[in-house]
Amino acid sequence: MAEMHIKVAISSDFLSAFSRIPRKLQNKVMNFIDKFRECPTSPGINYEKIVMAKDRNLRSVRIDDTYRAIVLSPESGNVYVLLWVDHHDAAYAWAIRRLCAIHPETGSLQVIDVEKTVVMTEERASPQPEASMGMFAGIRDRQLISLGVPDSLFALVRSINSEDELDAVSDRMPEEIYEILLMLAAGYTVEQASQEMTMATEAKVIDPEDFSSALENQESQRRFYVVGDEMELKAILSAPLEKWRVFLHPSQRQLVNREWNGPVRVLGGAGTGKTVVALHRAKWLAENHCKEGLKRVLFTTFTRNLAADIKENLRKICNEGTFAKIEVTNLDRWVADFLRKQGYSLEIDYGKRTQPLWKKALTMASPELGFRPSFYREEWERVIQPQGIATLSDYFKASRIGRGTLLNRKSRKEVWNVFQEYRLLLDENGLREPDDAMRDACQILEQKRHDLPYCAVVVDEAQDMGCQAFRLIRQMIPGDGNKNDIFMVGDGHQRIYRHKVAVGRCGVNIRGRSRKLRINYRTTEENRRWAVKLLENTAVDDLDGGSDDQQGYKSLLHGEAPVMRNFASSREESEYITAMVRECATQSQNLNSICIVARNKDLLEQYQSDLESLNIPTYTIRRNEAENRTAPGIRLATIHRIKGLEFDTVIIAAVNDKILPWEQPIPETDDSVVRKESENQERALLYVAATRAKRRVIVTSYGRQSCFLGGQQ
Numbered sequence: 001m002a003e004m005h006i007k008v009a010i011s012s013d014f015l016s017a018f019s020r021i022p023r024k025l026q027n028k029v030m031n032f033i034d035k036f037r038e039c040p041t042s043p044g045i046n047y048e049k050i051v052m053a054k055d056r057n058l059r060s061v062r063i064d065d066t067y068r069a070i071v072l073s074p075e076s077g078n079v080y081v082l083l084w085v086d087h088h089d090a091a092y093a094w095a096i097r098r099l100c101a102i103h104p105e106t107g108s109l110q111v112i113d114v115e116k117t118v119v120m121t122e123e124r125a126s127p128q129p130e131a132s133m134g135m136f137a138g139i140r141d142r143q144l145i146s147l148g149v150p151d152s153l154f155a156l157v158r159s160i161n162s163e164d165e166l167d168a169v170s171d172r173m174p175e176e177i178y179e180i181l182l183m184l185a186a187g188y189t190v191e192q193a194s195q196e197m198t199m200a201t202e203a204k205v206i207d208p209e210d211f212s213s214a215l216e217n218q219e220s221q222r223r224f225y226v227v228g229d230e231m232e233l234k235a236i237l238s239a240p241l242e243k244w245r246v247f248l249h250p251s252q253r254q255l256v257n258r259e260w261n262g263p264v265r266v267l268g269g270a271g272t273g274k275t276v277v278a279l280h281r282a283k284w285l286a287e288n289h290c291k292e293g294l295k296r297v298l299f300t301t302f303t304r305n306l307a308a309d310i311k312e313n314l315r316k317i318c319n320e321g322t323f324a325k326i327e328v329t330n331l332d333r334w335v336a337d338f339l340r341k342q343g344y345s346l347e348i349d350y351g352k353r354t355q356p357l358w359k360k361a362l363t364m365a366s367p368e369l370g371f372r373p374s375f376y377r378e379e380w381e382r383v384i385q386p387q388g389i390a391t392l393s394d395y396f397k398a399s400r401i402g403r404g405t406l407l408n409r410k411s412r413k414e415v416w417n418v419f420q421e422y423r424l425l426l427d428e429n430g431l432r433e434p435d436d437a438m439r440d441a442c443q444i445l446e447q448k449r450h451d452l453p454y455c456a457v458v459v460d461e462a463q464d465m466g467c468q469a470f471r472l473i474r475q476m477i478p479g480d481g482n483k484n485d486i487f488m489v490g491d492g493h494q495r496i497y498r499h500k501v502a503v504g505r506c507g508v509n510i511r512g513r514s515r516k517l518r519i520n521y522r523t524t525e526e527n528r529r530w531a532v533k534l535l536e537n538t539a540v541d542d543l544d545g546g547s548d549d550q551q552g553y554k555s556l557l558h559g560e561a562p563v564m565r566n567f568a569s570s571r572e573e574s575e576y577i578t579a580m581v582r583e584c585a586t587q588s589q590n591l592n593s594i595c596i597v598a599r600n601k602d603l604l605e606q607y608q609s610d611l612e613s614l615n616i617p618t619y620t621i622r623r624n625e626a627e628n629r630t631a632p633g634i635r636l637a638t639i640h641r642i643k644g645l646e647f648d649t650v651i652i653a654a655v656n657d658k659i660l661p662w663e664q665p666i667p668e669t670d671d672s673v674v675r676k677e678s679e680n681q682e683r684a685l686l687y688v689a690a691t692r693a694k695r696r697v698i699v700t701s702y703g704r705q706s707c708f709l710g711g712q713q
Contacts, residue, residue: 108219268517270691462490
């Protein structure tokens with residue numbers, strides 16, 4: 001008889017518990033797990049039954065004299081699941097309360113804290129007013145079952161009367177149940193919630209003893225991971241809190257492991273895992289669609305530093321062969337390299353050399369029109385460059401929707417003189433702006449019919465890409481409706497670089513292939529609410545001409561509310577920040593998990609000087625390189641640079657009047673739309689900074705604080 005294949009899995013909770021045990025003991029646990037993975041039935045592993053355990057399938061296994069691991073070891077079958085690791089007494093106490101069961105409707109493996117559920121239900125069993133039927137009174141038991149709620153939680157669910165009460169009992173239920181109830185509380189129908197969680201609608205027979213099949217369930221795979229080889233296991237245990245490497249939410253997994261019939265757009269608020277989805281999508285594409293090494297996946301984003309971070313994170317989830325099939329670069333770098341190979345002789349300039357030429361071109365402005373210099377720059381950036389207008393004839397026909405100043409044909413002709421002069425000056429000096437370079441690259445691809453070595457393009461931070469960028473991306477893999485060709489993730493609430501873009505007008509058709517992520521897995525709910533309030537009543541687009549909102553956007557984590565402190569002087573503020581850093585250090589928080597964020601480099605350098613004068617080590621996160629997570633020191637970063645990163649504690653410093661919003665980005669303009677969009681970008685910067693924190697947000701200012709903080713509590 002053929003030997004039965006043994007399946008060994010590790011739970012998300014196990015990794016959390018493993019991260020909390022003393023570091024000197026973690027090596028013992030890792031050695032045990034390695035042996036356990038190789039042969040969980042080895043005589044050297046002593047499985048002990050747990051007296052008083054609610055679940056007969058739970059066993060204790062010895063790590064050393066004081067530590068134990070808790071294992072799901074069914075009496076029949078070939079499955080072993082590592083559930084928990086802790087000090088002997090704590091491990092047993094954890095196991096006694098737990099029940100591992102396969103849900104009869106969804107087929108997912110669930111771990112329920114039975115004791116806490118019973119206690120909480122009893123506490124909440126006091127009579128309720130007759131008018132109160134519970135916030136889920138309209139949901140039938142049968143519907144709750146279909147959504148994955150086990151009947152053991154019915155009494156608890158029926159006792160909940162508000163969203164605050166739901167939050168209060170969230171630790172009494174599996175994460176996915178809390179998430180489902182959050183959706184129902186937010187107004188989703190049962191059908192919508194089921195669809196959002198990608199639950200199967202077809203009836204199927206569930207075997208309550210088939211743990212092997214349960215581990216293959218999408219819902220189970222958000223919490224349980226079947227361990228592969230030794231190297232993979234060591235990589236997981238080396239960073240147990242980086243769970244994004246192996247655990248994906250079903251809605252994320254559905255986006256990743258799927259054949260798409262064209263471009264895909266994924267939206268989602270901060271912390272919802274958009275970049276994680278993009279990383280895993282790139283890996284999946286490289287493994288399934290890059291045949292014989294002839295094609296690669298291009299993973300691109302807006303800035304060099306984000307590209308560097310992405311590259312490092314891809315290394316964490318890809319083997320060498322897969323990683324070699326993914327090219328990671330920011331788009332400006334790709335354009336420069338491509339054009340150089342084509343013999344392109346013009347220099348791409350980002351403002352240093354073109355700014356004087358622009359000022360010279362403004363001498364051609366007609367005094368009779370009476371427009372400020374800012375009007376011409378706005379017209380150039382919002383009409384001429386996005387639409388690729390090269391002639392006066394094109395300008396006559398150009399759309400100016402969204403511009404506050406009307407121009408008749410005569411006025412356009414006079415305004416065009418400035419743009420024409422600027423173009424001539426650029427040509428004379430051998431210069432191009434980045435948008436020009438992208439347009440030139442696109443034209444070369446179209447004219448020469450280049451066959452680029454890409455099977456797909458993955459775009460991160462799509463909200464910061466412009467029209468020319470998306471036209472170029474479309475030309476990299478020409479055609480409409482190609483399978484798996486373009487996959488983009490973004491969030492208009494985090495737009496800090498570019499103006500609005502509608503990808504459909506750039507040839508990227510996403511109709512029927514737009515999805516949204518709503519659950520924040522990084523930021524606490526308290527921090528999320530504070531950040532979202534910054535953008536209250538702010539219109540946000542969906543990257544394709546529509547509007548986006550944050551309905552259903554919620555965090556599953558809870559913690560303390562953000563702290564805001566205003567001081568009379570910068571010295572007092574700096575002393576407070578130093579005291580907070582020392583407080584975190586005394587609480588055993590690593591300095592490299594704390595980041596001080598400021599609007600610009602000059603401010604950061606002052607905080608750095610103050611810290612180092614007190615012998616507190618610092619590490620500056622630089623623009624063009626990935627952060628070295630192993631380097632010691634408190635992190636220092638501009639708000640632009642912190643994008644894409646996360647820390648336990650984020651201190652947002654100098655949130656002062658005339659710093660946030662920064663005076664320079666809010667120009668003198670007659671266009672109210674431009675002024676509002678510029679202010680929104682400054683608000684988005686503060687939103688981005690606050691949502692980088694996993695636990696604590698501390699906001700400091702001195703003198704007159706920013707107007708953005710006026711409505712915050």
